[in-house]
Amino acid sequence: MMESSECVVRVCDKVARGERISDQDALDLFNSDDLFGIGQLAAEINEKKNGNRVFFNVNRHLNYTNFCVNQCRFCAFCHEPGQPGGYAYHLSEILEKAAEASAAGATELHMVGGLHPELPFEFYLRMITTIKANNPNLKIKAFTAVEVDYFSKISKLPVETVISEMKRLGLDSTPGGGAEILGAEVRQQICPEKISGERWLEVTQKIHEGGLKSNATMLFGHVEGYADRVDHMAKLRELQDRTGGFQSFIPLAFQPDNTRIPNAKGPDGIDCLKTLAISRIYLDNFQHIKAYWVMLGLKIAQVALAFGVNDLDGTVIEEKIGHDAGADSPQELSKAELLRQIRGAGKLPVERDTLYQQVRVYDDVADD
Ligand code: V47
Numbered sequence: 001m002m003e004s005s006e007c008v009v010r011v012c013d014k015v016a017r018g019e020r021i022s023d024q025d026a027l028d029l030f031n032s033d034d035l036f037g038i039g040q041l042a043a044e045i046n047e048k049k050n051g052n053r054v055f056f057n058v059n060r061h062l063n064y065t066n067f068c069v070n071q072c073r074f075c076a077f078c079h080e081p082g083q084p085g086g087y088a089y090h091l092s093e094i095l096e097k098a099a100e101a102s103a104a105g106a107t108e109l110h111m112v113g114g115l116h117p118e119l120p121f122e123f124y125l126r127m128i129t130t131i132k133a134n135n136p137n138l139k140i141k142a143f144t145a146v147e148v149d150y151f152s153k154i155s156k157l158p159v160e161t162v163i164s165e166m167k168r169l170g171l172d173s174t175p176g177g178g179a180e181i182l183g184a185e186v187r188q189q190i191c192p193e194k195i196s197g198e199r200w201l202e203v204t205q206k207i208h209e210g211g212l213k214s215n216a217t218m219l220f221g222h223v224e225g226y227a228d229r230v231d232h233m234a235k236l237r238e239l240q241d242r243t244g245g246f247q248s249f250i251p252l253a254f255q256p257d258n259t260r261i262p263n264a265k266g267p268d269g270i271d272c273l274k275t276l277a278i279s280r281i282y283l284d285n286f287q288h289i290k291a292y293w294v295m296l297g298l299k300i301a302q303v304a305l306a307f308g309v310n311d312l313d314g315t316v317i318e319e320k321i322g323h324d325a326g327a328d329s330p331q332e333l334s335k336a337e338l339l340r341q342i343r344g345a346g347k348l349p350v351e352r353d354t355l356y357q358q359v360r361v362y363d364d365v366a367d368d
Helices: 002-016 023-031 035-050 091-103 121-134 145-155 159-169 184-190 197-209 226-243 269-282 298-306 335-344
Strands: 053-057 059-062 108-111 139-142 171-174 213-220 246-253 311-314 348-352 358-361
Touching (some): 002 023, 023 269, 053 335, 091 121, 121 145, 121 159, 145 197, 213 226, 213 269, 226 269, 246 269, 269 298, 335 348
Parallel strands (some): 053 311, 053 348, 108 139, 139 171, 213 246
């Protein structure tokens, strides 16, 4: 116990001197029991970066298909081609859902899907074009680096062209999925068919160089160890040094139901808070750390606001990936509920759009 606190003191001193913490420091923090010490340091760093403000957005998730040529072991959402329960929305359904989101005040459509075995690249281009034409004010955050790589394969176009075409037609940013754990050994166990961690980083670099911002996730609480998490964050920190293209880091708590990682139970609450806090301390070049309440559960996500987190994600509306794997959080949240959670944590709610532009500051309850 004594030793744990010592490591927190050492890291606090480094941070106070403006020094970047090392991989070994991060590993020591993971091995420490001093949750409050870690949380306090993370909260102080966040306070300096973002003050008392906590972001949320009004968004809608849209998973256009769950058919996927990859069959990641951790994923309960993916369906093999032809498997019952598989679906692919028609463009008309997609447009209907986008229009509903716009009408409900959403500023962002978050679209990801499986790697569909048959849909051509043109389908995705038409999807972006028509959504944007019908909803010019809706920002489209879509397609992980894994999908961008797949589109390049099916279209036989270079990744750079896939990105520039999508951007030209209205893609505003890309989400952080598909990163999982970037290290090869863990990746081989949990998602052997997926692109390598190196390729994920390479495609993400091209996304940034193509002028789009993205996020970065980390799937934790399955077969990985603390060293794998630190290695994952080290790779992200290094890429961020070079491109500055990441907006937020989002640790995703593993949900085990209906997956093929049968012995993994997912992280407990302490692990979730520690991981979020350490990411804030280690990722000194990330402005935003997001507590994705869908996977964390709303109560842990709210408490995370005292542990260095400054973004609670959004209203979500139609969540499938976490809930297919047993997430017991609600499937959507109202704006009023997000405001209540943020204010309950003693923070000032700020609605943002996809690119972290301020939509509205909620500084007076009477005006909600
Ligand atoms: O890449 C899949 C993860 C991700 C499970 O960028 C699972 O703003 C937990 O990336 N348990 C997709 N996680 C979701 C995602 C995301 C979510 C919210 C915001 C943003 C953003 C991105 O979900 C996948 C994978 O890592 N996932 N299965 C599971 N059983």
